[in-house]
Amino acid sequence: MAGRGETKAKILDAAEQLFAEHGFKETSLRTITGKAGVNLASVNYHFGDKKSLVRAVLSRYLEAFMPALGEQLQALLSEPHCTMEQVFACAKQPVLALDKYRPHGAATFMQLIGRGYSDVQGHLRWFITTRYEHVLSLFNQAVRKANPDLTSEAVFWHLHFTLGAAIFTMASSEALRDIAENDFGRSLDSEAIVDRLIPYLAAGMNAKPRQASQDNIVAFAAE
Amino acid sequence: MAGRGETKAKILDAAEQLFAEHGFKETSLRTITGKAGVNLASVNYHFGDKKSLVRAVLSRYLEAFMPALGEQLQALLSEPHCTMEQVFACAKQPVLALDKYRPHGAATFMQLIGRGYSDVQGHLRWFITTRYEHVLSLFNQAVRKANPDLTSEAVFWHLHFTLGAAIFTMASSEALRDIAENDFGRSLDSEAIVDRLIPYLAAGMNAKPRQASQDNIVAFAAE
DNA sequence: GTCTATATTAAGATAGAC
DNA sequence: GTCTATCTTAATATAGAC
Numbered sequence: 040m041a042g043r044g045e046t047k048a049k050i051l052d053a054a055e056q057l058f059a060e061h062g063f064k065e066t067s068l069r070t071i072t073g074k075a076g077v078n079l080a081s082v083n084y085h086f087g088d089k090k091s092l093v094r095a096v097l098s099r100y101l102e103a104f105m106p107a108l109g110e111q112l113q114a115l116l117s118e119p120h121c122t123m124e125q126v127f128a129c130a131k132q133p134v135l136a137l138d139k140y141r142p143h144g145a146a147t148f149m150q151l152i153g154r155g156y157s158d159v160q161g162h163l164r165w166f167i168t169t170r171y172e173h174v175l176s177l178f179n180q181a182v183r184k185a186n187p188d189l190t191s192e193a194v195f196w197h198l199h200f201t202l203g204a205a206i207f208t209m210a211s212s213e214a215l216r217d218i219a220e221n222d223f224g225r226s227l228d229s230e231a232i233v234d235r236l237i238p239y240l241a242a243g244m245n246a247k248p249r250q251a252s253q254d255n256i257v258a259f260a261a262e
Numbered sequence: 263m264a265g266r267g268e269t270k271a272k273i274l275d276a277a278e279q280l281f282a283e284h285g286f287k288e289t290s291l292r293t294i295t296g297k298a299g300v301n302l303a304s305v306n307y308h309f310g311d312k313k314s315l316v317r318a319v320l321s322r323y324l325e326a327f328m329p330a331l332g333e334q335l336q337a338l339l340s341e342p343h344c345t346m347e348q349v350f351a352c353a354k355q356p357v358l359a360l361d362k363y364r365p366h367g368a369a370t371f372m373q374l375i376g377r378g379y380s381d382v383q384g385h386l387r388w389f390i391t392t393r394y395e396h397v398l399s400l401f402n403q404a405v406r407k408a409n410p411d412l413t414s415e416a417v418f419w420h421l422h423f424t425l426g427a428a429i430f431t432m433a434s435s436e437a438l439r440d441i442a443e444n445d446f447g448r449s450l451d452s453e454a455i456v457d458r459l460i461p462y463l464a465a466g467m468n469a470k471p472r473q474a475s476q477d478n479i480v481a482f483a484a485e
Numbered sequence: 486g487t488c489t490a491t492a493t494t495a496a497g498a499t500a501g502a503c
Numbered sequence: 504g505t506c507t508a509t510c511t512t513a514a515t516a517t518a519g520a521c
Binding site: 064065124156191192193195196197199200201202203204205206207208211215218219222223232234235236237238239240241242243244245246247248249 | 287288347379414415416418419420422423424425426427428429430431434438441442445446455457458459460461462463464465466467468469470471472
């Protein structure tokens with residue numbers, strides 16, 4: 040039923056869509072091969088096992104995204120000064136460029152990254168952070184350059200909060216887009232979401248630590 | 263092997279720990295009953311099915327947390343003015359109070375919420391948002407009160423970014439805590455994390471939209 | 486309420502013909 | 504490279520004795 044040399048690509052295409060929409064663990068090889076119109080056994084023939092397929096799907100995107108992000112950061116670091124918004128804006132064009140690479144590439148990529156982090160699969164986290172350590176380091180440098188007053192601890196925590204806000208938004212971008220279009224009656228593309236996200240992340244990253252004052256209005260509830 | 267009337271509680275206790283650590287789908291009933299020291303069949307006897315067990319685990323915490331959060335927000339809303347930090351600080355005491363309710367309750371709760379959102383189980387999201395619609399509405403009001411300049415759209419998006427940052431941090435709080443302790447050599451409790459999170463979220467929520475200027479330094483990569 | 490034993494289903498993976 | 508058929512494993516869930 041399948042064509043000649045295109046089976047591998049068909050599997051990747053079907054898998055990336057299903058993974059993005061339902062998660063890795065929740066998508067079975069049978070569902071993938073069914074959607075791709077290829078034989079069940081071909082997954083193992085072409086990729087070895089499911090884990091490798093997951094990595095292959097992510098790699099296609101990361102190899103397109105990460106080097107582009109690295110370039111942007113490099114360029115920004117060679118400037119005399121930079122703002123925090125500029126740092127985050129470095130990711131904008133590399134993300135949006137994925138739409139040319141694959142249909143709905145930007146949204147798909149964002150969802151896949153979200154899945155990769157929230158799915159318990161520790162191996163993905165490891166794979167991403169070690170494979171692209173260099174780019175992450177550039178990002179770190181740029182953040183420090185944009186705001187040298189931040190302590191190491193603040194950078195550490197704020198980076199993780201940032202990752203959460205970005206990834207969570209990415210993972211649920213489809214649902215959010217639907218709700219937003221419904222509520223505000225205007226159509227939203229990936230660029231609009233990214234443009235909302237950038238100032239939010241920049242402001243958060245620059246946040247000043249809180250002076251320990253009184254926290255709550257009401258006294259502790261009875262216990 | 264199990265005691266008399268405590269089987270149900272044993273299951274809940276074991277399940278909440280395993281769910282928090284490994285996720286819902288990744289934790290089997292066999293693992294839960296094994297850890298709890300009770301019979302496999304007792305889960306179905308006491309809870310019907312796994313889905314209901316998941317909801318029961320979350321409910322224990324939500325019923326302790328949500329009303330307390332609601333109180334704090336009510337009190338804040340009755341004040342003449344409030345800041346965005348105060349809005350987010352409303353969640354602090356209700357979260358930390360969970361440590362009295364169960365050992366490591368705050369951390370466990372945060373992780374469970376994270377799992378509930380990032381696991382694909384749509385039913386959890388639905389369950390939480392409909393069951394506690396009232397509290398979420400109070401939160402929304404408080405945000406608008408703290409910063410009336412925010413547009414509806416800005417509030418919508420910023421709320422979701424906020425959710426992402428908070429939930430992601432919660433879901434990975436254990437790992438983050440370990441890394442942070444290792445890197446900065448000082449012990450971190452849930453309160454320290456919450457205190458980091460509050461100003462970050464408040465700053466992001468107050469972020470001003472970005473004027474569409476030039477986004478990137480480098481021209482588009484070849485394609 | 487608790488247990489043993491088992492039904493049922495679905496998944497990943499592979500052997501071997503073509 | 505592709506297919507059919509099958510193996511193996513592991514999960515949820517239930518029936519029925521005690």
